[in-house]
Amino acid sequence: MIIGFDVICLCLILLCAILALYIKDLMGAVIVFGAYSFLMCIVWACNAAIDVAFTEAAVGAGVGTVFLVSTVYSTTRVDSFKKNRFITQLLMFFVVCIVGSLLLLTVTDLPEWGDGNAPANAHLSSYYLENSIDDTHVPNVVTSVLADYRGFDTMLETCVVFIAFIAIFAILRVRKSRTNNDETSKIFELLVPSYQKVDSVIIKTASHLMIPFMQLFALYVVAHGHYSPGGGFQGGVILGASLILLAISYDFKKSLNYLSEKKVILLVALGVLIYAGIGVICLFLGGNFLDYSVLSKILPATDSIMARSHAMLGVEIGVALTVMVSMYGIYLCLSSNGRFDKGL
Amino acid sequence: MIDQAPALIVVIPLLAALFITVIGVYKPRLSWILTVLTFVITSIFTIITLKQVVVIGPVYYMFGNWPAPFGIEFVIDHLNALIIAMISIVALLVAIYSKHDVKKELGDKIPHFYSLFTLLVTGLLGITMTGDAFNLYVLLEVSALTSYALLALSKGRAYIATFNYLIMGTIGACFYLLGVGYLLINTGSLNMADIATIINANTYSYAVLAAFLFIMIGMWTKMALFPLHGWLPNVYTYAPTSTSCLLAPLMTKVSVYVMLRMMTSVFNYDYIFNVLQWQQVIVALAVLAILAGSILAFRQDNLKRMLTYLIVAEIGYMVGGAWLGNVNGFTGASYHIIADGFMTLCLFLAIGCIIYKIGDSSLASMKGIFKKMPLTMVGFLIGAFSMIGIPPTCGFFSKWYLLSGAYEAGAWPFFVALLVSSLVNAILFFRIIEVGYFHALPEEEPNHNHPKHKRDEAPLSMIIPLLTTAGLLIGIGIYTADIVTYLIRPFINTFL
Numbered sequence: 001m002i003i004g005f006d007v008i009c010l011c012l013i014l015l016c017a018i019l020a021l022y023i024k025d026l027m028g029a030v031i032v033f034g035a036y037s038f039l040m041c042i043v044w045a046c047n048a049a050i051d052v053a054f055t056e057a058a059v060g061a062g063v064g065t066v067f068l069v070s071t072v073y074s075t076t077r078v079d080s081f082k083k084n085r086f087i088t089q090l091l092m093f094f095v096v097c098i099v100g101s102l103l104l105l106t107v108t109d110l111p112e113w114g115d116g117n118a119p120a121n122a123h124l125s126s127y128y129l130e131n132s133i134d135d136t137h138v139p140n141v142v143t144s145v146l147a148d149y150r151g152f153d154t155m156l157e158t159c160v161v162f163i164a165f166i167a168i169f170a171i172l173r174v175r176k177s178r179t180n181n182d183e184t185s186k187i188f189e190l191l192v193p194s195y196q197k198v199d200s201v202i203i204k205t206a207s208h209l210m211i212p213f214m215q216l217f218a219l220y221v222v223a224h225g226h227y228s229p230g231g232g233f234q235g236g237v238i239l240g241a242s243l244i245l246l247a248i249s250y251d252f253k254k255s256l257n258y259l260s261e262k263k264v265i266l267l268v269a270l271g272v273l274i275y276a277g278i279g280v281i282c283l284f285l286g287g288n289f290l291d292y293s294v295l296s297k298i299l300p301a302t303d304s305i306m307a308r309s310h311a312m313l314g315v316e317i318g319v320a321l322t323v324m325v326s327m328y329g330i331y332l333c334l335s336s337n338g339r340f341d342k343g344l
Numbered sequence: 345m346i347d348q349a350p351a352l353i354v355v356i357p358l359l360a361a362l363f364i365t366v367i368g369v370y371k372p373r374l375s376w377i378l379t380v381l382t383f384v385i386t387s388i389f390t391i392i393t394l395k396q397v398v399v400i401g402p403v404y405y406m407f408g409n410w411p412a413p414f415g416i417e418f419v420i421d422h423l424n425a426l427i428i429a430m431i432s433i434v435a436l437l438v439a440i441y442s443k444h445d446v447k448k449e450l451g452d453k454i455p456h457f458y459s460l461f462t463l464l465v466t467g468l469l470g471i472t473m474t475g476d477a478f479n480l481y482v483l484l485e486v487s488a489l490t491s492y493a494l495l496a497l498s499k500g501r502a503y504i505a506t507f508n509y510l511i512m513g514t515i516g517a518c519f520y521l522l523g524v525g526y527l528l529i530n531t532g533s534l535n536m537a538d539i540a541t542i543i544n545a546n547t548y549s550y551a552v553l554a555a556f557l558f559i560m561i562g563m564w565t566k567m568a569l570f571p572l573h574g575w576l577p578n579v580y581t582y583a584p585t586s587t588s589c590l591l592a593p594l595m596t597k598v599s600v601y602v603m604l605r606m607m608t609s610v611f612n613y614d615y616i617f618n619v620l621q622w623q624q625v626i627v628a629l630a631v632l633a634i635l636a637g638s639i640l641a642f643r644q645d646n647l648k649r650m651l652t653y654l655i656v657a658e659i660g661y662m663v664g665g666a667w668l669g670n671v672n673g674f675t676g677a678s679y680h681i682i683a684d685g686f687m688t689l690c691l692f693l694a695i696g697c698i699i700y701k702i703g704d705s706s707l708a709s710m711k712g713i714f715k716k717m718p719l720t721m722v723g724f725l726i727g728a729f730s731m732i733g734i735p736p737t738c739g740f741f742s743k744w745y746l747l748s749g750a751y752e753a754g755a756w757p758f759f760v761a762l763l764v765s766s767l768v769n770a771i772l773f774f775r776i777i778e779v780g781y782f783h784a785l786p787e788e789e790p791n792h793n794h795p796k797h798k799r800d801e802a803p804l805s806m807i808i809p810l811l812t813t814a815g816l817l818i819g820i821g822i823y824t825a826d827i828v829t830y831l832i833r834p835f836i837n838t839f840l
Contacts, residue, residue: 102554102557103554105550105554106526106549106550106551106553106554108550109530109549109550109551110529110551111529118529118532119529119530119531119532119533119542120528120529120532121532122532123413123531123532123533123542124413124414124532124533124534125532127414128414148408148410149408149410149414149415150415150416150478150479151407151408152407152408152415152416152479153416153478153479153482156470156479156482156483156485156486157482159358159463159466159486160482160485160486160489162362163460163463163486163489163490163493164489166365166456166459166460166493167460167489167490167492167493167496169456170453170456170457170460170493170497171493171496171497173453175452262369265365265366265369266366266369268365269362269363269365269366270366272358272362273359273362276355276358276359276362279355280355280359283348283351283352283355287409288348288351288405288406288407288408288409289348289351289355289407289408290407290408291407291408291409292408293409
C-alpha cells in the first residue's frame with residue numbers, strides 16, 4: 001500500500017460516487033459508476049487482494065456497466081426522481097450522521113494496516129496460510145479457502161447467480177405468441193424504442209478478432225485458478241462478456257444460434273448441478289457433503305489430498321458455466337425487454 | 345444416512361430447484377408435483393432431526409469435513425430444530441395449496457415460480473441451521489433474492505412495492521454484513537461459537553458494540569420492526585397469493601430467529617443485559633410496534649392489508665419478549681415464532697381461498713361469506729381465535745408466557761400493549777364475523793329458496809392445507825407443555 005496513492009484513489013472514488021448520484025443524465029451516471037468500479041479495483045489491488053480486484057474489474061466495471069447501459073436504453077435516460085421533502089432530508093441527514101459517527105468511534109479499535117498480530121490475521125488466516133498446501137495441494141490460498149474450506153458458501157454464491165438469472169428471466173420474459181396482435185403488444189412497441197440495426201464492418205471485424213482471445217484467456221483464468229489469481233467467477237464473467245460482445249456487435253439471431261434460450265436455461269442449471277453434484281457424489285462415497293477427499297476412491301491414481309485439488313477444478317468449471325450463461329442470459333433479457341428478438 | 349440429515353435438508357430442495365428449472369422447459373406441469381415431493385422428503389428429514397435433537401442433544405455437521413472454525417458448520421440445537429420443522433411443514437402446506445392459485449395468477453411462469461419457491465425455502469432452512477455468521481449472510485442473500493423475484497411476479501403496484509422492499513432488504517443485509525465484518529476484525533473468526541468464546545474472553549470494545557448494533561439494525565430492518573416496517577404492508581398486499589402465504593409466515597420469523605441466535609449464541613446475556621442495558625429502549629420500541637400495528641390494522645378495510653399490519657404488531661411481541669431478558673420472556677418469544685408462523689399461515693391461506701373465489705378481500709365483499717364458504721371460514725376463525733389468544737389455540741399460550749415475562753420484569757407498558765393488542769384483534773375479527781355471518785349475500789336477498797346454490801368452496805387442494813394448519817394451531821396449543829419442556833427450556837438453559 002502506498003499511502004499517497006491510496007488517498008488519491010479514495011478521493012476519486014468519493015468524487016465518482018457523488019457525481020454518479022448528482023448527474024441527471026442516467027447514461028452519464030452509469031459511465032461514472034463504471035469509473036468508480038475501476039478505482040475500487042485499484043484499491044483492492046493496492047491492498048494485495050488481487051482476486052477481489054479481478055472480480056471487481058470483470059463484474060463491477062465490465063459486465064455490470066453493460067447491464068446498466070442496456071437497462072437505461074430500454075427504459076429512460078432522464079432522471080425524473082422527485083425531490084425529497086425537507087423533513088425527509090433532515091431525517092436522512094441524522095441517520096447518516098449517527099451511522100457515520102458510530103463508524104468513526106470504532107476507528108481507534110481497528111488494528112493497524114498489515115499488523116500481523118491483529119486477530120483477523122492471526123487466528124484463522126494463519127492456519128489457512130500454513131496448511132493449505134498440505135491439506136489441498138493448492139498454492140493459491142484464496143482458491144483453497146473459497147472452493148474447499150468454505151466451499152459450501154461458494155456453492156450458495158453460485159446459486160445466487162443462478163437465482164439472479166431465473167429472477168430476471170421470470171419477471172421480464174414476454175412470450176411472443178401471447179402478445180401478438182394484442183393491444184398490449186402495440187403499446188409495448190410504442191413505449192419501447194426499437195433499435196436500428198447498425199451494420200458496422202469495423203465493429204464486427206474488431207470483435208471477431210477479440211472474441212477468441214477473450215475466451216481463451218477466460219479458460220486460462222478458470223483452469224489456472226489454483227496457481228494464480230482467478231477462478232470460476234472471474235473466468236465465467238469474461239466468457240459471458242465475450243458472448244455479450246458477440247450479441248452486441250452482430251445481432252440477436254446470430255448469438256441465439258450459438259446459445260438458444262432453452263440452452264441458456266439448461267446450462268445455467270447445469271453449472272450449479274455440477275457443483276452440487278460433486279458434493280452429492282461425496283455423500284454417496286461415504287464422506288460429508290463437499291468432502292472432496294473421498295473422491296480418491298473413484299478418481300484414478302489420486303490420493304485424498306490430490307482429489308481435493310482436482311475436485312476444486314471441477315467445481316470451478318461448474319461456477320464458470322453458471323456465471324457465463326447467466327451473464328449472457330441477463331444481458332439478453334435486459335436489452336430486449338424480455339422479447340429475445342432484438343437488442344442493443 | 346441419518347447423520348447426513350442436516351446437509352440433506354438443504355441439499356434436497358436445492359437440487360430439486362435445479363431439476364424443476366430443467367424439467368420446466370419441457371414439462372411445466374410436473375413442477376408442482378416435484379415441489380410437493382421435495383417438501384414431503386424435507387419435512388421427514390426435519391422431523392427425524394428434531395427427534396434426534398430431543399433424544400441425543402445438539403447435532404453438528406461439518407461441510408467438507410473441515411473442523412469447526414476452519415470450515416462451515418451446521419449446528420442444530422433445540423431451538424432451530426423446532427424452527428426448521430416449522431419451515432418445512434409450512435413450505436409443504438403452501439406448495440400443496442399453490443396448485444390452482446399459481447395456474448390462475450402466473451400462467452406460463454409456473455416452473456420459475458416453483459424453482460424460486462424451493463430455493464427460498466432452501467435459504468430459510470439454511471439460515472436457521474447454520475453456525476457460521478458469514479454463511480448466514482450468503483443464505484440471507486439466497487432467500488432475499490428469491491423473495492424479491494417471487495413478489496415481483498405479480499403485476500401492477502407489486503413492482504413498486506417490491507422495489508421498496510429490495511432497497512430496504514438490501515440495506516438490512518448490508519448492516520448485517522458490516523456487523524459480521526466488525527466481528528471478523530475483532531476475532532478473526534466467522535464461526536458463531538468460536539466468535540462467542542473469543543469475544544467473551546476480552547473486554548468489550550467499541551468495535552464489538554458496533555458489530556452488535558449493526559447486526560441488530562440489519563435484522564430489525566429485515567423483520568420490519570416498527571419504525572422500519574414501511575415496506576411490509578404493500579409488499580404482502582400486492583404479492584401473488586401463494587407468495588404471500590409463503591413469505592408472511594416465514595421471512596419475518598426467520599429474522600427474529602437470527603436476532604435470538606445472535607443475542608444468545610454470539611453475544612452473551614451478560615453483555616446485552618448487564619453491560620449495554622438497552623432493554624428498556626428496545627421493549628419501548630416493541631410496545632410502539634404493537635400499538636402502531638394494531639391501530640393501523642384498525643384503519644384498513646381490506647383483509648389482507650389488515651393482516652399485514654397485524655404482522656407488524658406480532659413482530660413487536662417477539663422482539664419485546666426476547667428483550668425482557670427473563671426465562672418467560674425468552675420462552676414466549678421462541679414459542680411465538682412457531683405459533684405466529686402457523687397463525688399467519690392459517691389466516692393468509694384462508695384469505696387466499698376467499699380471493700380465489702370472490703376476487704378481492706375487502707370487508708364489503710365478505711357479506712354472507714360464512715354461508716358461501718363454510719370450511720374456509722372455519723379455518724379462518726381458528727386462525728383468528730389464535731391471533732386473539734383464545735385457548736386451546738397456541739396463540740393463547742405464547743401470550744401467556746409473554747405476559748408472565750412482562751409481569752416478572754415489571755415491564756408494564758409491554759403488559760398493557762399485549763392486552764390492548766388482543767382486544768384490538770378481537771374487535772377486528774368480530775367485525776369480520778359480523779359482516780360475514782349476519783349480513784346476507786347481496787344478490788341473494790330477494791329469494792332465500794336456493795340454499796344449495798350458495799355454497800361455493802375453493803378447491804380441495806386449497807381447503808386441505810388450510811384445515812391442516814388450523815388443526816396444527818390447536819395441536820401445538822395442546823402440546824405446549826411438551827414443546828416448552830423438551831425444546832425451548834433446554835435452549836434457554838444454555839445461556840441463562
